[in-house]
Amino acid sequence: MTAEHLIESVSVNKIFGGWHKQYSHQSKVLNCPMQFAIYLPPQAANGKKVPVLYWLSGLTCSDENFMQKAGAMRVAAELGIAIVAPDTSPRGDDVADDEGYDLGKGAGFYVNATQAPWNKHYQMYDYVVNELPALIEATFPVSDKRAISGHSMGGHGALVIGMRNPERYSSMSAFSPICHPVTAPWGKKAFTAYLGKDKATWQEYDASELMRKATTHLPVKVDQGGADDFLVEQLQPEALEAAAKASGYPLILDIHEGYDHSYYFISSFIEDHLRFHAEHLSK
Amino acid sequence: MTAEHLIESVSVNKIFGGWHKQYSHQSKVLNCPMQFAIYLPPQAANGKKVPVLYWLSGLTCSDENFMQKAGAMRVAAELGIAIVAPDTSPRGDDVADDEGYDLGKGAGFYVNATQAPWNKHYQMYDYVVNELPALIEATFPVSDKRAISGHSMGGHGALVIGMRNPERYSSMSAFSPICHPVTAPWGKKAFTAYLGKDKATWQEYDASELMRKATTHLPVKVDQGGADDFLVEQLQPEALEAAAKASGYPLILDIHEGYDHSYYFISSFIEDHLRFHAEHLSK
Numbered sequence: 001m002t003a004e005h006l007i008e009s010v011s012v013n014k015i016f017g018g019w020h021k022q023y024s025h026q027s028k029v030l031n032c033p034m035q036f037a038i039y040l041p042p043q044a045a046n047g048k049k050v051p052v053l054y055w056l057s058g059l060t061c062s063d064e065n066f067m068q069k070a071g072a073m074r075v076a077a078e079l080g081i082a083i084v085a086p087d088t089s090p091r092g093d094d095v096a097d098d099e100g101y102d103l104g105k106g107a108g109f110y111v112n113a114t115q116a117p118w119n120k121h122y123q124m125y126d127y128v129v130n131e132l133p134a135l136i137e138a139t140f141p142v143s144d145k146r147a148i149s150g151h152s153m154g155g156h157g158a159l160v161i162g163m164r165n166p167e168r169y170s171s172m173s174a175f176s177p178i179c180h181p182v183t184a185p186w187g188k189k190a191f192t193a194y195l196g197k198d199k200a201t202w203q204e205y206d207a208s209e210l211m212r213k214a215t216t217h218l219p220v221k222v223d224q225g226g227a228d229d230f231l232v233e234q235l236q237p238e239a240l241e242a243a244a245k246a247s248g249y250p251l252i253l254d255i256h257e258g259y260d261h262s263y264y265f266i267s268s269f270i271e272d273h274l275r276f277h278a279e280h281l282s283k
Numbered sequence: 284m285t286a287e288h289l290i291e292s293v294s295v296n297k298i299f300g301g302w303h304k305q306y307s308h309q310s311k312v313l314n315c316p317m318q319f320a321i322y323l324p325p326q327a328a329n330g331k332k333v334p335v336l337y338w339l340s341g342l343t344c345s346d347e348n349f350m351q352k353a354g355a356m357r358v359a360a361e362l363g364i365a366i367v368a369p370d371t372s373p374r375g376d377d378v379a380d381d382e383g384y385d386l387g388k389g390a391g392f393y394v395n396a397t398q399a400p401w402n403k404h405y406q407m408y409d410y411v412v413n414e415l416p417a418l419i420e421a422t423f424p425v426s427d428k429r430a431i432s433g434h435s436m437g438g439h440g441a442l443v444i445g446m447r448n449p450e451r452y453s454s455m456s457a458f459s460p461i462c463h464p465v466t467a468p469w470g471k472k473a474f475t476a477y478l479g480k481d482k483a484t485w486q487e488y489d490a491s492e493l494m495r496k497a498t499t500h501l502p503v504k505v506d507q508g509g510a511d512d513f514l515v516e517q518l519q520p521e522a523l524e525a526a527a528k529a530s531g532y533p534l535i536l537d538i539h540e541g542y543d544h545s546y547y548f549i550s551s552f553i554e555d556h557l558r559f560h561a562e563h564l565s566k
Contacts, residue, residue, distance in 0.1 A: 265297070
């Protein structure tokens with residue numbers, strides 16, 4: 001049985017000459033069925049292996065939000081980049097959950113949980129870094145050239161995963177990332193639940209801590225809305241900027257006046273991110 | 284009291300240098316509170332009056348679907364066109380409804396209902412043609428240059444409204460319109476309820492019937508997905524094509540192989556529609 005037989009088609013739509021497809025598959029590391037979306041640009045139909053941008057979404061999202069709202073596929077079709085959007089947590093009736101929108105389902109925070117009851121399924125870090133790319137690369141006409149990006153909780157995920165695995169990615173970027181979760185309410189709540197009270201274990205999931213200690217410099221671009229309601233308390237781009245300064249990390253960080261936390265902001269600047277990744281993916 | 288005081292802000296988002304805004308207002312012709320969305324491109328902030336594209340959405344939609352999913356605002360920002368997206372029916376607890384998704388709320392079909400209980404609120408034709416543009420033009424920095432477009436039920440609405448009011452619009456367009464509702468299941472169900480059993484009254488809401496009799500030729504562009512599940516039974520573009528041929532109406536109609544009925548199709552071709560309208564709005 002090839003990897004192709006391990007996934008099941010959920011939906012198919014033609015868009016910008018390529019194909020948006022949703023699949024379900026049984027995840028071994030998450031221990032549950034998962035759904036993901038992939039955009040295959042027109043170039044992928046010509047027997048050419050295209051590079052892949054992994055997109056990590058924010059709290060409450062699924063594989064659908066980015067594909068429906070970001071307006072990314074127009075540019076991906078032009079540049080010949082596939083986009084893969086995983087879900088934001090394990091799913092299913094037997095998966096632990098919480099009443100809050102910021103913990104449990106829809107809020108996996110891209111960590112490997114060590115604490116019960118979360119550790120049975122919440123292994124999103126391993127899923128995004130290893131299991132999903134292996135499945136994608138065994139199934140679709142894609143190369144092993146990868147970039148990673150995301151929004152909010154997913155921006156945190158993209159920066160953490162990129163900095164901890166610079167050999168696996170050509171570049172990373174983020175919109176409105178949770179830059180310093182160890183001091184942000186969202187991060188403290190999630191990390192306490194998933195990782196426990198020992199804050200030493202939190203450091204490896206904090207973009208600012210990682211950037212402060214980084215010696216390898218993966219190309220990175222961050223955009224943040226200046227009118228984002230979560231800016232001061234939850235997102236803290238100034239912590240990332242200070243870390244970059246301390247370690248000499250060449251961070252591109254732009255604050256855009258008037259823009260908020262929504263997909264209206266992401267859609268306004270996604271083209272810049274795709275062109276940034278295309279430049280590094282082609283090297 | 285100016286018109287500006289008659290509307291209430293619901294939300295504001297910056298996008299592509301302009302502003303997406305949602306408002307609620309009390310509609311006189313619909314006899315209920317209504318919500319609409321407007322995109323004001325950057326040019327509208329410079330004291331310049333910009334033209335307006337009215338977008339009519341399809342069954343089950345609100346003012347939000349097009350604004351979130353079509354990717355239109357990037358091009359509208361470049362071209363300096365405002366976009367107004369009304370809701371698809373009257374709303375509220377005292378508005379008549381039906382169990383089906385294709386009748387009642389979310390399914391106003393852009394007609395003036397004559398039959399009880401629908402005639403109390405379902406006057407979407409007058410709302411879109413007269414009341415809403417009057418409000419928009421009294422409130423926002425827009426000119427009286429108008430274009431109209433829509434999808435599916437909204438494509439039907441755009442073609443009908445454009446052909447019946449060619450003096451009010453510079454151009455009209457549609458994605459996957461219900462071209463011949465008097466013979467389509469959706470149209471027959473809705474028109475029977477809203478207009479009654481006398482089919483003579485249905486003719487003035489049928490794009491193919493109007494095109495067959497038209498003497499004024501408003502510029503028109505129609506795009507249709509070739510893999511649209513509703514193509515044969517509900518949409519019938521061949522009826523519109525036959526009508527155009529019979530009356531010499533210069534119809535631009537393109538069938539796009541592989542595309543379906545979704546916003547993935549609309550987003551792939553919305554730029555062409557905006558440039559088409561911009562050309563005629565600038566005349």
